[in-house]
Amino acid sequence: MKNLLYTGKKIKKTRARTVILEEINKIKSHPTAYEMFKIVKQRLPRVSLGTVYRNLDILSEHGLVLKLKMNDAQMHYDGRTDEHYHIQCVKCGKTEDIPLEMLNNIDTAVQDKTAYRVLYHTISFYGLCTECTEEDVTGKGNKV
Amino acid sequence: MKNLLYTGKKIKKTRARTVILEEINKIKSHPTAYEMFKIVKQRLPRVSLGTVYRNLDILSEHGLVLKLKMNDAQMHYDGRTDEHYHIQCVKCGKTEDIPLEMLNNIDTAVQDKTAYRVLYHTISFYGLCTECTEEDVTGKGNKV
DNA sequence: ACTTTAAACAGGAATCATTCTTAATTATGA
DNA sequence: TCATAATTAAGAATGATTCCTGTTTAAAGT
Numbered sequence: 001m002k003n004l005l006y007t008g009k010k011i012k013k014t015r016a017r018t019v020i021l022e023e024i025n026k027i028k029s030h031p032t033a034y035e036m037f038k039i040v041k042q043r044l045p046r047v048s049l050g051t052v053y054r055n056l057d058i059l060s061e062h063g064l065v066l067k068l069k070m071n072d073a074q075m076h077y078d079g080r081t082d083e084h085y086h087i088q089c090v091k092c093g094k095t096e097d098i099p100l101e102m103l104n105n106i107d108t109a110v111q112d113k114t115a116y117r118v119l120y121h122t123i124s125f126y127g128l129c130t131e132c133t134e135e136d137v138t139g140k141g142n143k144v
Numbered sequence: 145m146k147n148l149l150y151t152g153k154k155i156k157k158t159r160a161r162t163v164i165l166e167e168i169n170k171i172k173s174h175p176t177a178y179e180m181f182k183i184v185k186q187r188l189p190r191v192s193l194g195t196v197y198r199n200l201d202i203l204s205e206h207g208l209v210l211k212l213k214m215n216d217a218q219m220h221y222d223g224r225t226d227e228h229y230h231i232q233c234v235k236c237g238k239t240e241d242i243p244l245e246m247l248n249n250i251d252t253a254v255q256d257k258t259a260y261r262v263l264y265h266t267i268s269f270y271g272l273c274t275e276c277t278e279e280d281v282t283g284k285g286n287k288v
Numbered sequence: 289a290c291t292t293t294a295a296a297c298a299g300g301a302a303t304c305a306t307t308c309t310t311a312a313t314t315a316t317g318a
Numbered sequence: 319t320c321a322t323a324a325t326t327a328a329g330a331a332t333g334a335t336t337c338c339t340g341t342t343t344a345a346a347g348t
Binding site for chain 1 (some may be wrong): 213215216231233235240242243244245247250251254257258259260261262263264265266267268269270271272273274277
């Protein structure tokens with residue numbers, strides 16, 4: 001159950017790639033490339049930011065990582081690869097998974113109503129995480 | 145029914161701003177800032193791209209335009225300001241409105257299941273528009 | 289209409305996330 | 319072990335967007 005990661009994929013197993021995948025799978029939230037870079041750098045001090053970007057891309061092309069576009073400037077990466085939805089805190093930018101069943105029927109509903117051949121959809125929720133809801137009282141500034 | 149645009153808003157009515165708003169309201173699809181720039185330039189040849197960006201931002205802050213993040217690099221702008229969902233063609237990047245009723249209940253559903261105070265959500269559909277579905281046979285390249 | 293003045297403007301520089309280039313290193317498989 | 323194709327570090331390049339500066343303009347009073 002541990003390393004089903006590279007299983008059955010023609011993907012070269014390099015040092016950086018392995019560490020990136022290990023580390024992203026330890027995290028429940030969905031870091032940016034730069035956040036992953038800082039984490040990976042602790043184990044591979046000579047790793048470069050470009051390598052982290054490239055490997056996150058390769059991993060997502062191979063379905064081992066999800067690449068998420070939320071309402072901030074950077075991409076976020078998710079080690080959980082089954083289809084699911086996400087939420088982002090509008091204050092601190094933290095991005096996490098949502099325990100909501102997939103709405104599989106809306107793609108066909110939309111396809112029936114439009115001229116598009118619908119392939120997939122994304123749902124993103126935005127709100128305040130617990131920490132930021134509490135901080136709200138203190139009136140600190142926004143990040144996202 | 146025509147110019148409810150500036151109604152009741154403390155927003156200065158400048159040449160560029162007026163033209164941008166008029167033009168975006170003529171369009172059903174959701175152009176990027178640069179596409180708007182090219183359109184506006186036909187009426188105001190000396191307009192600058194920065195002005196178009198700034199005004200689209202101001203207009204969206206005042207709720208006169210929606211700013212959309214889809215799965216390409218650029219922001220898209222929507223003259224229709226009531227809540228609704230969007231679809232983007234994965235091939236040509238065209239972005240349009242979806243005739244699907246708002247799923248108002250999912251915010252509370254998510255709030256009940258998470259530690260977040262949910263404020264809003266977005267749903268984006270991706271697929272192939274009619275033109276690109278047809279072109280598919282001819283095997284032309286992807287843009288988005 | 290004329291004046292004032294804060295906001296908006298054009299043009300171009302700056303920023304920031306991401307991608308690309310290149311020469312050196314490394315994983316894979318014969 | 320060797321060949322070689324992929325990967326890497328470092329930094330340059332790119333592209334969307336924002337910011338800066340000196341000039342212009344819209345809004346609100348005279």
